[in-house]
Amino acid sequence: MIQMKLWNLRKASFLLQILTLALLSQACIFGGKNKKGDGELIGVLNREGWKQELPYGMVSIPPGTFHMGQADQDVASSKIAMNKQITISGFYMDDTEITNNEYRQFIQGNDGASDGVSNFLPIGGDSSIFAIRYNKNTALPEIVDQQGITDELYPDTLVWINDFTHHMGDPMAQYYYSHPAYDDYPVVGVTWKAAMLFCEWRTKYMNQVRTDDGKFPMPNFRLPSEAEWEYAARGGRDMAKYPWGSPYVRNAKGCALANFKPGRGNYYDDGFSYTAPVASYYANDYGLYDMAGNVAEWCEDAFNPASVPLVWDLNPTYYDGNQPLKLIRGGSWKDVAFLIETGTRTFEHQDSATSYIGFRCAMTYLGRSSGFEF
Secondary structure (H helix, E strand, O other): OHHHHHHHHHHHHHHHHHHHHHHOOOOOOOOOOOOOHHHOOOOOOOOOOOOOOOOEEEEEOOOOOEEEOOOOOOOOOOOOOEEEEEOOOEEEOOOOOEHHHHHHHHHHHOOOOOOOOOEEEEEOOOOEEEEEEEEOOOOEEEEEEOOOOEOOOOOOOOOHHHOOOOOOOHHHHOOOOOHHHHOOOOOOOOOOOHHHHHHHHHHHHHHHHHHHHOOOOOOOOEEOHHHHHHHHHHOOOOOOOOOOOOOOEOOOOOOOEEEEOOOOOOHHHOOOOOOOOOOOOOOOOOOOOOOOOOEEEEEEEEEOOOOHHHOOEEOOOOOOOOOOOEEEEEOOOOOOOOHHOOOEEEEEEEOOOOOOOOOOOOOOOEOOOOOOOO
């Protein structure tokens, strides 16, 4: 009896050994590898993971599909905003327009303090060809190339006088950018080129700190594409005429829902004669403020009246380095209701600085979804 039990025990032990060997064999077959790899392709070991952080002042825009184009009657009969279904990948976007004080940090140096020290920041490609230099005497940024100074990045404060005929714009020209009363108002008087360079400076400023901390760099800040801008402005409401979803520009109490021109000669009925402090009106469903009115906003795209059928239906952007006209979206404090609709397309020359055009930044999200789980 005892011998029988011992035999069964040995048999069970033998079967266990066979099972163990089989499992080890399966592990080898299905990818079990040691740390050295034994000559196998296993990728670079010990790489840190990646989780994209949401930069301060930005919101997450989820990926999705929508109908780009006019959401109501084409009042101008321009026929340049025909409807087209497209898909947009996830991205981040500033929740407000870039303010005077935020732009001042760019103008006065990385720390926002004008200390009169020359600070050379390579931007725009090869630093030997094109760069931003902070003048040690004026503490103002200059675009420089091999021929010397080519442009100034300081906002053109005279736009408040030059944009309008017989208009007392002197107080705005004197105070709008420099006085702290306007720190939280959207910056104006900046060209498309200046807005692009601001995005590049912001990228280098953030990633320099991340690199010093041993972190992977974040994706570039950039101007949003026209399609991204419109998709974000609708706030998830496909075919919405305005960012708030309603086809009307006033709420049930008769209050204006954006800063625009409610009627001929009527600028103050929305609460502000000129621009308004950012986020003075309700955000849309994505948490974005002033996607209608206040100031129109530069987009990355060149303007082409026939670009809608030309571009792809996935993350479309129209590039044309020979086209000086660039897209602006959203309408402004001086525009009528039609121009603040989500589907209205307008444009301006890339070297133009006006009292009614500003910008905000976007950033590509590196992953499946931008802050949304499936």
